[in-house]
Amino acid sequence: MSVRGGAPPGVGLGLRWEFLEELLELPASTLPFVEISPENYLRRGGYYPAALERVRERWPVVTHGLTMSVGGTDPFDDAYFRALRAQLERLGATFHSDHLCWSATPENSLHDLLPLPFTDEAVRHVGRRVREASDRLGLPVALENVSYYAPRGPPAMSELEFLLAVLDESDAPLLLDVNHLHVNSLNHGFDPLAFLARVPLERVVEVHVAGHHVWEDGLVVDTHGAAAPDPVHALLAWVVERAGPLPVVLERDQEIPPLPALLDEVRALGETYDRALARWRARG
Amino acid sequence: MADLREAQARLREAILGPPGELEGQRLGVYRRLVRATLRGVVRDVLPRTAAALGERLEVELDRFCRERGPKTHYLRDVALELVEHLAPSWRVDASLPPHLADLARLEALELRVAVAGDERPDARAELRLDAPAVFQEALGQASFEHAVHEGADPPDARPVWLLVYRDDAHALRALELTRAAAEILERLRAGTTLGAAIEQGARAAGVPVDDALLAGAARLLADLADRGALLGAPAPDCQ
Ligand SMILES: [Fe+2]
Secondary structure, rough: OOOOOOOOOOEEEEEHHHHHHHHOOOOOOOOEEEEOOOOHHOOOOOOHHHHHHHHHHHHOOOOOOOOOOOOOOOOOOOOHHHHHHHHHHHHHHEEEEEEEEEOOOOOOEEEEEOOOOOHHHHHHHHHOOOOOHHHHOOOOOEEEEEOOOOOOOOOOHHHHHHHHHHHHHOOOOEEEHHHHHHHHHHHHHHHHHHHHHHOOHHHHHEEEOOOOOEOOOEEOOOOOOOOOOHHHHHHHHHHHHHHOOOOOOOOOOOOOOOHHHHHHHHHHHHHHHHHHHHHHHHHH | OHHHHHHHHHHHHHHHHHHHHOOOOOOHHHHHHHHHHHHHHHHHOHHHHHHHOOOHHHHHHHHHHHOOOOOOOHHHHHHHHHHHHHHHHOOOOOOOOOHHHHHHHHHHHHHHHHHHOOOOOOEEOOOOOOOOOEEOOOOEEEEEEEOOHOOOOOOOOEEEEEEEEEOOOOEEEEEEOOHHHHHHHHHOOOOOOOHHHHHHHHHHHHOOOOOHHHHHHHHHHHHHOOOEEEEEEEEEEHO
């Protein structure tokens, strides 16, 4: 399932309330597009939905969800899907994305990206759920690879094998988060380029970049709380050089710097992106 | 899917429960990450409550996780769930500031009003004694034992009745009401006709329905209409 063309190519920014007003002061040429989490705007009135309308007047908006719980085992929440579908229709979205993880049980919504076991059962389950989610939304739902900190149960397959099997089973487009890939490669000791070499790049509809922290016990934790480091730039370049023009989103969720510093990082990523794209063009 | 369901139920319990089970394990990361997210939303949405709790915030977050845990899809609304679950016990806990529960309830009320829908119900008719009144959606009221809306730290201990609404520029406004005004508005908002709301509200507040009360009610309603909070009476075809 291809949804290329859903967002303009180039390096955009995940919209956060901390800099929303400041961003709205800037010309449209500042960014090719912005990404929002619909959960922050659903089922509410007042300032934020009004501000989102102002954002839309200036930039294309791409949506990236947080709480679908694609890998969860309780039935999908009807009210959430209805509200989400209406929001995506209003925004004219051509696809929506969420994470390859679970985040809720029938009792609780845990607001975290919790790990799925790399098993055939999970592959089949996620495949069914993604197809159901796409039907409910009337749009393709792209899956994002997540960082995980503990293998769940005996490893029946690797993360890569799991991801490939899920893509096969679900027919979902891939939102490739190269920071998550980098974090996982450090924590679980594998070569991220060998991983990327087996990812079907034609399925990639968007790329995420971010930074992370190293905790006191040496664990690398995907906090989105620092600038994207060089290895993340390198993974972005590797992908763009081989996949061509793609929408890329800088995500920053913690220790958010002043907007000018964040836009400097967008520019630096833009340079990495442009150089990689030139190499893609040279490859013909 | 049974294995998947069971594994998820176990991890949920370990994340929300006491640290024991996950201590020293990699899965303990998730326990820490979930708490960091909850702590973040409390600090964002309930900043004064978080400041008043200080280090006690961690204990209260743990208790919330253990006893109930977040249920809503919408992270901001976890703050409402937390206040609903914890504030009743804060009110009677002598080891906490006496105004803490009021502060949390005010911040929760402010959040509810800030995110309420933009819908403006149809209210084309003039107010009349024999009709109910229609208010904008983004409006709420509550009573408190401390003047937590005044910003003093610690706030004065005195009974306070507040109406909070959202203005046209999406800013929150708080109006302090008299007890009688609060009782009348509460009934009017619940759909009682204006005349009955005045009568019942005055009785509940223990004040007579005299000229002063009627003039005060008229001034309040005119003020609320000016502010765009009170829209009028239901359109004739809705009655
Ligand atoms: Fe991401």
